[in-house]
Amino acid sequence: MSAANLADTQTSRPAASAVPVGPGRVPWQREAIGIVVGFALLALLPLIFTDSYSRHVLIMVFIYAIVASNWDLSLGYGGIFNFGHIALFGIGVYAYSLLTKLAGLDPWVAMAASGAVAVVAAVAITIPILRLKGIYIILVTFGFAQLVMQIILSQSDYTGGTQGIVRIPSLYIFDHNMVRDGKFAYFYIALALLAASTVFLRAFVRSRTGIGIVALRDNEEYAVSRGISLVRQRLITLAASAFFTGVAGAFYAAYQRNASVEVFSMSLGTIILSMVLLGGTSTIYGAIIASFVLTVFSEAMADFGAWRPIITAVLILVVMLAYPGGIVGMLKSAMAVFSRRTSARKS
Amino acid sequence: MNTAADILFGGLFQGSLYAMMAVGLALVWTTIGVFNFSHGVFMMLGAYLAWQGIAWGFPAYVAFPLAVALMAGVGWLLQATVVRPLIGRANLVLVVVITTLAAGSLIENGALVVWGPRSKQVPPLLEGNITLGGIGVSLHQIAIIVITPIILAALWFFLNRTRLGLALRAVAQNEDASRLVGLNVTMLYALAFGIAAALAALAGIFLGGYRFMTPVMGADPLLKALIVVVFGGISSISGPIFAAYVIGFFEAICSYYFGLYWTPALLFAALILTLMVKPEGLFTRSGGRLA
Numbered sequence: 001m002s003a004a005n006l007a008d009t010q011t012s013r014p015a016a017s018a019v020p021v022g023p024g025r026v027p028w029q030r031e032a033i034g035i036v037v038g039f040a041l042l043a044l045l046p047l048i049f050t051d052s053y054s055r056h057v058l059i060m061v062f063i064y065a066i067v068a069s070n071w072d073l074s075l076g077y078g079g080i081f082n083f084g085h086i087a088l089f090g091i092g093v094y095a096y097s098l099l100t101k102l103a104g105l106d107p108w109v110a111m112a113a114s115g116a117v118a119v120v121a122a123v124a125i126t127i128p129i130l131r132l133k134g135i136y137i138i139l140v141t142f143g144f145a146q147l148v149m150q151i152i153l154s155q156s157d158y159t160g161g162t163q164g165i166v167r168i169p170s171l172y173i174f175d176h177n178m179v180r181d182g183k184f185a186y187f188y189i190a191l192a193l194l195a196a197s198t199v200f201l202r203a204f205v206r207s208r209t210g211i212g213i214v215a216l217r218d219n220e221e222y223a224v225s226r227g228i229s230l231v232r233q234r235l236i237t238l239a240a241s242a243f244f245t246g247v248a249g250a251f252y253a254a255y256q257r258n259a260s261v262e263v264f265s266m267s268l269g270t271i272i273l274s275m276v277l278l279g280g281t282s283t284i285y286g287a288i289i290a291s292f293v294l295t296v297f298s299e300a301m302a303d304f305g306a307w308r309p310i311i312t313a314v315l316i317l318v319v320m321l322a323y324p325g326g327i328v329g330m331l332k333s334a335m336a337v338f339s340r341r342t343s344a345r346k347s
Numbered sequence: 348m349n350t351a352a353d354i355l356f357g358g359l360f361q362g363s364l365y366a367m368m369a370v371g372l373a374l375v376w377t378t379i380g381v382f383n384f385s386h387g388v389f390m391m392l393g394a395y396l397a398w399q400g401i402a403w404g405f406p407a408y409v410a411f412p413l414a415v416a417l418m419a420g421v422g423w424l425l426q427a428t429v430v431r432p433l434i435g436r437a438n439l440v441l442v443v444v445i446t447t448l449a450a451g452s453l454i455e456n457g458a459l460v461v462w463g464p465r466s467k468q469v470p471p472l473l474e475g476n477i478t479l480g481g482i483g484v485s486l487h488q489i490a491i492i493v494i495t496p497i498i499l500a501a502l503w504f505f506l507n508r509t510r511l512g513l514a515l516r517a518v519a520q521n522e523d524a525s526r527l528v529g530l531n532v533t534m535l536y537a538l539a540f541g542i543a544a545a546l547a548a549l550a551g552i553f554l555g556g557y558r559f560m561t562p563v564m565g566a567d568p569l570l571k572a573l574i575v576v577v578f579g580g581i582s583s584i585s586g587p588i589f590a591a592y593v594i595g596f597f598e599a600i601c602s603y604y605f606g607l608y609w610t611p612a613l614l615f616a617a618l619i620l621t622l623m624v625k626p627e628g629l630f631t632r633s634g635g636r637l638a
Contacts, residue, residue, distance in 0.1 A: 143577070
């Protein structure tokens with residue numbers, strides 16, 4: 001019996017288990033195996049790409065992938081147009097920098113704390129948008145991101161203002177030299193973070209809470225009338241999407257060893273948002289694949305100068321216009337064509 | 348006396364600029380129901396086209412209207428390529444945000460390739476300075492203060508007193524019903540985008556006349572226009588216009604008493620507060636309508 005048939009029989013039957021099984025839903029065991037195999041393959045990538053530059057590119061891919069896939073949780077699954085997501089990343093960057101440099105906190109503790117700070121910030125963004133819908137949420141959260149940036153710029157005694165912060169303490173593993181190992185340690189830390197984030201996100205969206213937020217997105221009135229609390233779910237969704245985003249920011253600060261308000265810029269926001277949309281929303285994996293595609297694509301065009309953002313923009317436009325479902329939608333339709341062909345051959 | 352004159356003049360000037368930046372954004376939002384994130388880039392391109400016209404030896408009174416007219420065409424083109432094909436998609440607002448952002452990035456970097464990163468300036472609308480109420484002001488700024496209300500009044504007249512304008516407002520209120528009574532919705536969408544882009548070009552020329560222009564000059568005005576539109580309420584055209592002047596004065600007062608550094612933060616704090624208390628915007632009556 002094929003996977004598609006299995007999913008069909010499961011949907012036609014009323015769900016008896018704690019978590020209802022939706023259309024196209026893969027059993028969790030199968031998905032867990034997929035995640036393990038996928039990340040094992042990623043862990044082997046340094047065997048193929050042996051220079052430290054490609055490891056650097058992959059580290060950036062992993063950081064973007066964490067930020068983009070967490071954004072997919074609030075934007076795709078939650079349907080909450082949180083344009084302050086990139087600010088949560090920036091808050092992680094600055095929280096880590098200030099906690100390690102000014103408060104002298106241990107880098108690993110500071111990294112976890114940065115995630116917590118981002119969660120608190122996410123709750124602070126959520127409170128004003130609890131009553132709002134659609135475009136208003138875009139505007140308030142956009143405003144929030146700008147507000148955070150302005151505050152960081154104006155508190156230049158602590159944050160360095162436009163100069164940013166330099167010589168941020170890096171992470172450490174016992175006496176291992178993180179700087180001279182060809183970025184191996186950072187590669188595996190970034191990969192571990194992405195793996196943790198992905199497992200967390202997938203478990204979240206498969207849980208009852210995750211199904212509840214999708215219900216709210218698809219039919220708010222009905223979901224509310226069935227007893228799902230809009231306020232609570234929104235707070236949970238945004239808080240959940242913030243933790244690993246903040247940690248990714250902290251990791252970025254530790255890796256780059258400097259911080260600037262560039263992390264709040266519209267251009268970074270545009271890139272990450274296009275990863276979410278290009279990958280296909282409400283998939284988590286789509287955002288990760290798109291981070292990989294866009295980053296590698298952009299690195300491959302490093303010699304094109306000003307043409308690079310132009311080509312990237314055209315690519316985004318073409319995919320958005322031709323494939324509303326993004327890369328994952330593209331793969332799905334390709335697979336549908338393929339399976340139709342193979343089943344036609346069988347019959 | 349000087350303080351009052353400073354605040355009054357600063358408020359009027361900034362308010363006029365903001366109104367000019369925001370009105371096109373509000374027009375597109377009210378008719379098509381999307382936010383055009385390339386609006387700031389339109390301002391930049393309008394200013395650069397005007398500069399190019401001047402560089403080719405056209406006098407300002409030819410180059411400026413030409414740039415505005417060309418930008419109307421660009422607005423139409425953008426609408427036809429990255430907005431119109433998406434109408435009817437489930438997550439239209441979001442997808443248009445990304446396509447207009449991408450198109451904006453395309454135009455911005457295109458301008459960088461064509462004109463280079465060096466900053467430029469278009470000639471002011473009027474040369475010279477005068478002293479008014481004890482403060483020195485440039486005639487360019489006076490011209491902006493005078494011209495903006497005229498343009499806005501003309502737009503109001505167009506939307507309220509002409510057949511075409513009424514058709515545009517009808518589309519804003521109910522697209523299906525407009526189609527049923529025989530309005531050409533596709534053409535009206537294009538018209539809204541064209542007018543918006545032309546207004547953005549004018550705002551860009553205003554900006555380029557007193558500030559140096561760079562290919563990235565549109566980012567900040569876009570942000571300001573967004574704030575203005577949110578403050579004023581996004582269901583009307585007149586709301587954002589009032590809001591533009593309110594914000595102009597708010598900034599003039601804030602930067603006088605709290606300094607330039609804190610003004611943007613205060614503005615955003617006021618914005619978030621406004622939305623918490625009155626999400627439909629300051630100047631919206633219930634059942635908001637266009638103009």
